[in-house]
Amino acid sequence: MMETEYGPGRTIPHPVMFRVLDSEAEDTTIPEIRVEHKSEFAYYPGCIDYYDVEMQFSHMNYGDTNHGIIFDSSIKLLRAVGIQPMILDRSFMKCCGHDQLWQGKVDVFERMRDYNTKIIKMLGVKTFITSCAEGYRTFKLDYKLDGVRVVHITQFLYERGLRIPPQPETAKKIRVAFQDPCRSGRQMPLDPVYEEPRELVKRVDNAELVELKTFRADAQCCGVAQMMYCNDKTKGLTASRMDEASDVGADYLLVACPKCLTHFGCLHHENKWKPGEERYAFKVMDVTQFLAERLPGDYPTGSNIDAKRKEPPLPGRRG
Amino acid sequence: MATAPTVAPKPPSAPPSPSADPLVAYYQRVRQMNLALAKERYKQGFKVRTQEYIRGRGTLAIVDEEICMGCTHCFDNCAFEAIDMVDRKFALPEYTYTSRKAIIIEDNCVGCEKCAIVCPVDAITMVTKHGFEVKDGRVVSTTAPPPAPRPAAPAAATPRPATPPPAARPAPSPPTPAKPAAPPERTETPSPEAPPPKPEPEEEEAEEAEESTEESETPEEDEG
Incomplete structure (x- = not known):
């Protein structure tokens, strides 16, 4: 094995997404921002669209895992509690820099942080709502957003008193398990998000909340942090976590972090195409999507309508 | 529009x-x-x-067929379909047999070294491509000197005649497209003109800058 300038281990290609997100930090000139609807409540969707594209590109997911629906569901839920949020979209915001910070690229993170802080201050945001656990931790702890309240969307919906209307009589009882994200749970020294998503799920009248074998601060990780690696060991962690969900007989495994959704969805997809694999018969989805599906009405943002997502996997040697 | x-x-x-x-x-x-x-x-x-x-990498994988045992690990792991498995025939005086070996499709190989990493018997080694050499532990190109990169010159030659109006070149412009000697001269002499029309050199610089920042990144291995 030849020694290159990066060393032997450096040459495994990492996801294109890292490169895309890193390259956002190169140009930090502030563009001209025209926000059509200004509000002191701002919703930041994060990188969910990038996950969708990455998953499609990596041939890991075809139509199973929908990250973009988190955006749609969050807007629907926020409108249901009477908030018309301003959207901090990715045409002028940058990635929060969580991955860059935790991979040690501190300079890249600091450039992103300074840029985002300037934009948030400029737009006069008072309440910063995010649907991503990593974004919640990063904006709350690693940014210096004085005077801006950073909340996870489940916290905000809980304190605003989201009401889920009674489900139709024909709806059958479902068992719902919740995966505590590391970043907004045990790695969040102040204001961890444990109770709010559970309380919200309990408001769905045909849903029964079941706890996994490990939960709250002891909750096992979904297996991968920041999409940094995927190997047999991380897949083992993911599989053991999903085994816990099937052990308690869950119909839904809810997550509050888009990356947990990615990794669970990836394993779910991998096993789905194996004949005779019946272990993971439950659905994996984000908690916002689960709640928004229980609300009447359509998604105000439209949905993630990409025809490619519905296609079956291409025939290939890895099939 | x-x-x-x-x-x-x-x-x-x-x-x-x-x-x-x-x-x-x-x-x-x-x-x-x-x-x-x-x-x-x-x-x-x-x-x-x-x-x-x-x-940028300038490396290429080669398989030592005496060591290769045909386990298909590299075949399964190659992201660029640059590896194929073939049956090699071995003819002894009284005995003929076939053995499966990996071969590298050099057109597809990008030198990512993934096959060399997964090979259980270290049958795959990385060599430099033609035009590259190892110097001080780095793979450097032997042919392209830094001031005049090769991809920039032909790219510079082609768009020039197509977009002359903003440039201050009224008289010599008609004969220039036919002249092969004119483009290199222009690339050297008019310095204010060089930056605006081409995105390519800027991209390369950006890539180089990205490469330098990339060293702190961590690899990821995605297997479907």
Whole structure:
């Protein structure tokens, strides 16, 4: 094995997404921002669209895992509690820099942080709502957003008193398990998000909340942090976590972090195409999507309508 | 100008919604714009990344067929379909047999070393491609000197004659497209003209800068 300038281990290609997100930090000139609807409540969707594209590109997911629906569901839920949020979209915001910070690229993170802080201050945001656990931790702890309240969307919906209307009589009882994200749970020294998503799920009248074998601060990780690696060991962690969900007989495994959704969805997809694999018969989805599906009405943002997502996997040697 | 193409894909994708609540229209527009933005940026990132691997690495995998045992690990792990498995025939005086071996499809190999890493018997080694050499532990190109990179010169020659109007070159412009000797002269002499028309050299510089920042990144191995 030849020694290159990066060393032997450096040459495994990492996801294109890292490169895309890193390259956002190169140009930090502030563009001209025209926000059509200004509000002191701002919703930041994060990188969910990038996950969708990455998953499609990596041939890991075809139509199973929908990250973009988190955006749609969050807007629907926020409108249901009477908030018309301003959207901090990715045409002028940058990635929060969580991955860059935790991979040690501190300079890249600091450039992103300074840029985002300037934009948030400029737009006069008072309440910063995010649907991503990593974004919640990063904006709350690693940014210096004085005077801006950073909340996870489940916290905000809980304190605003989201009401889920009674489900139709024909709806059958479902068992719902919740995966505590590391970043907004045990790695969040102040204001961890444990109770709010559970309380919200309990408001769905045909849903029964079941706890996994490990939960709250002891909750096992979904297996991968920041999409940094995927190997047999991380897949083992993911599989053991999903085994816990099937052990308690869950119909839904809810997550509050888009990356947990990615990794669970990836394993779910991998096993789905194996004949005779019946272990993971439950659905994996984000908690916002689960709640928004229980609300009447359509998604105000439209949905993630990409025809490619519905296609079956291409025939290939890895099939 | 873009009105006609944008109107056409909308009906299948999203129902026409300008009649609805302006807030809803705002949310829909932002949503679709973000999705398109992610796709566009991702495409760009993939292009840059691939070029960087193909052009910048300068390494190539070779298989030592005496050691290769045909386990197909490299075949399964190659992301670029640069490895194929073939049956080699071995003829002894009284005995003929076949054995499965890996071969490298050199056109597809980008030198990512993944096959060399997964090989259980270390049958795959990385060598430099033609035109590259190892110097101080780095793979450097032996042919292209830094001040005048090769890809820049032909790219510079072609768009020049096509876009002369902003440039201050009235008299010699008609004969220039036919002259082969003219483009290199121009690339050297008019310095104010060099930066604006070409995105390519800027991209390369950006890539180099990215490469330098990339050293702190951590690899990821994605297996379907």
